[in-house]
Amino acid sequence: MKSFVEIDDKFIPAHQLPASIIDLAMARGINMQKFLRGTGIFYEDIKKQNLYVSPVQTLSLIEKAQQQIAGYDSSFLLGQRLFPGNYGHLSEALMHSKNLHDFLRILFCHLTEINPFIHAQVSQCNDKLVVQFSDAIGCGENYPFLLEMYLTALSSTLKYLAKQRITIAYQFSYKRPRYIQEYEENLGFKISFEQADDMLFLSINDFEISFPRYSQLIRAHALNKLKQQKTQKKITFLQAILRLQKLYGPLTQEEAACKLGLSTATFKRKLKRHNTRYLALQDLYHRQQTVIYLLNHHNNNEMLAAEMGFTDVANFRRAFKRWFKMTPSEFKSRYQLSTC
Amino acid sequence: MNFLLFQRHTKLISLVLVSLSVVISLVVMNGQLKAIETLDWLDVVGEGGIILMTSVWIFFIFASRPPGRVTTLLIVGLCCFLISGLLDLLDEFVSYPNDKFWLYWVESLPAFFGMFLMTWALYQWHQEQFKLNQQLCRREAFYREHSQIDFVTQLYRADYMRTLLTLNQSQNIPYSLAMLDIDNFAAFNRRYNTNDGDRLLREVAEIIVMNLRQNDLACRYAGDRFILFFPQTHLCDAKLVVQQITQAISHLAFKPQKTGKAVYHDVSYALAEIKQNTDAENAIAQVNQKLEQQKMIRQAQAC
Numbered sequence: 264m265k266s267f268v269e270i271d272d273k274f275i276p277a278h279q280l281p282a283s284i285i286d287l288a289m290a291r292g293i294n295m296q297k298f299l300r301g302t303g304i305f306y307e308d309i310k311k312q313n314l315y316v317s318p319v320q321t322l323s324l325i326e327k328a329q330q331q332i333a334g335y336d337s338s339f340l341l342g343q344r345l346f347p348g349n350y351g352h353l354s355e356a357l358m359h360s361k362n363l364h365d366f367l368r369i370l371f372c373h374l375t376e377i378n379p380f381i382h383a384q385v386s387q388c389n390d391k392l393v394v395q396f397s398d399a400i401g402c403g404e405n406y407p408f409l410l411e412m413y414l415t416a417l418s419s420t421l422k423y424l425a426k427q428r429i430t431i432a433y434q435f436s437y438k439r440p441r442y443i444q445e446y447e448e449n450l451g452f453k454i455s456f457e458q459a460d461d462m463l464f465l466s467i468n469d470f471e472i473s474f475p476r477y478s479q480l481i482r483a484h485a486l487n488k489l490k491q492q493k494t495q496k497k498i499t500f501l502q503a504i505l506r507l508q509k510l511y512g513p514l515t516q517e518e519a520a521c522k523l524g525l526s527t528a529t530f531k532r533k534l535k536r537h538n539t540r541y542l543a544l545q546d547l548y549h550r551q552q553t554v555i556y557l558l559n560h561h562n563n564n565e566m567l568a569a570e571m572g573f574t575d576v577a578n579f580r581r582a583f584k585r586w587f588k589m590t591p592s593e594f595k596s597r598y599q600l601s602t603c
Numbered sequence: 604m605n606f607l608l609f610q611r612h613t614k615l616i617s618l619v620l621v622s623l624s625v626v627i628s629l630v631v632m633n634g635q636l637k638a639i640e641t642l643d644w645l646d647v648v649g650e651g652g653i654i655l656m657t658s659v660w661i662f663f664i665f666a667s668r669p670p671g672r673v674t675t676l677l678i679v680g681l682c683c684f685l686i687s688g689l690l691d692l693l694d695e696f697v698s699y700p701n702d703k704f705w706l707y708w709v710e711s712l713p714a715f716f717g718m719f720l721m722t723w724a725l726y727q728w729h730q731e732q733f734k735l736n737q738q739l740c741r742r743e744a745f746y747r748e749h750s751q752i753d754f755v756t757q758l759y760r761a762d763y764m765r766t767l768l769t770l771n772q773s774q775n776i777p778y779s780l781a782m783l784d785i786d787n788f789a790a791f792n793r794r795y796n797t798n799d800g801d802r803l804l805r806e807v808a809e810i811i812v813m814n815l816r817q818n819d820l821a822c823r824y825a826g827d828r829f830i831l832f833f834p835q836t837h838l839c840d841a842k843l844v845v846q847q848i849t850q851a852i853s854h855l856a857f858k859p860q861k862t863g864k865a866v867y868h869d870v871s872y873a874l875a876e877i878k879q880n881t882d883a884e885n886a887i888a889q890v891n892q893k894l895e896q897q898k899m900i901r902q903a904q905a906c
Binding site: 333444449 | 754760761789793797801826828892902
């Protein structure tokens, strides 16, 4: 039995995200036959129960949505529609959670069920909760679209549940898009681009903001049902690798393959299928670690080197330059990490 | 592509088909086929190409214009042109009894007549376009770019406004900007459905346009936000217009499909007078900030 799901596995219920995409396309007057052509999904099949589609199919739907739906707002519109949505007991549990802290705990515990596309790495820095995002399945060029969608879903859900403003700050590694108005409208104005990583910041002081819809009984019931349903917690192939790195530190490709019970050749083939290379994942790991250390005010290079497991600073600087193409001090001055 | 307009052109389409078949049958009745070896293939290709392209033109006019005088003139003109072309092409294949046969000398007449009709049609089209432009004022400023029109509200999107503001900056024209935001639109969308939400946006857009002055412009900014442009206008004048708009919107008794009961909406707005030499991003950021501040204050009051 595999411990992870892959980009070709059919495990996404078609009545969730795929149905929302199709609905949006239809509302925008797009020909359904033309829209679904080549995706291997048939409109009639979705109406029937229990159709599952693969991430590849969902990604091809997203690609078509980007090509055929005019305007830039489709990812944001989808995000607004995603929740409460039809995620069954999970929707119910989230809807009736107690406060922000409770909501986030349930959400991150079950994130892969809602969202197998984007990995969220949660850490705490001083009085902030930091969530770092990365590609979880090989979304490739569709990654910004998906990120926009899920962040909009989160922010609109919190607006809906909390009945008061919860300030979320965002940083994105990519360039400021032309359709910045959609970011401002859906995510607020605390946004900066060309930063060290894709991440969001929540203040821990806000954790106690209570949700008026809180119902202890419904929440407990829904969580109980969730527990019964779940046979095995699904994580994606890339998430499995990221988790290994988190557990064991930077592993070599062979070690990682071995830990997952795969031969190196199979491992490499799977990585390629997920549009990535092992080196890219290692870089990602280092980048995320560095960002977290810097956020924790480990400002001088000696401390940073020690945290990252280097014994001497010169060695560390060399490695750092390889990962980021810049020195640690350039890195610190370029990105707004201490201001958050 | 959309072929819905074809159904409304049945008379014109049959006119074109009948006249073409009359021409072909006239030629077939009067002429005799030439031997294959004597054909001038270069002529055949050239004249065939003209026929093909003219047919494509006729097709697109049918596909894109509603019936009316200008359409009829264009189609009849092109059809005459097509008849000449067809006669020209067919006499590569057939020969007539003698050199002075009437089909020879009549050949170029329809083309001239057709060109005349089309020229007249173009003049009419020009006048029609001016009328249409007038209908579009307050929705469109100095240039036309159909790919930037928003699907839901049929207004232009934020990009268009940015281009316009940049142009204003280069020409040093002072202006005022306003940003309008429907209150609790997300809640409305959740409560009813997104189709109703889209319809509401469309109707609010109509109201905004109705209440603007002739030279102003409204664009959809993002989501439930609209951005309004008032050229060479002081803040107080712009404020008056915006207040009229918000009043009109608050009187809109919108009826969602599900309940049919009227739902009323309020809008928040912010205004900014933009000084000369401010770039588009900066100008938009100014109104956005003001709107944000207002919302914060309002929320603080509510608590």
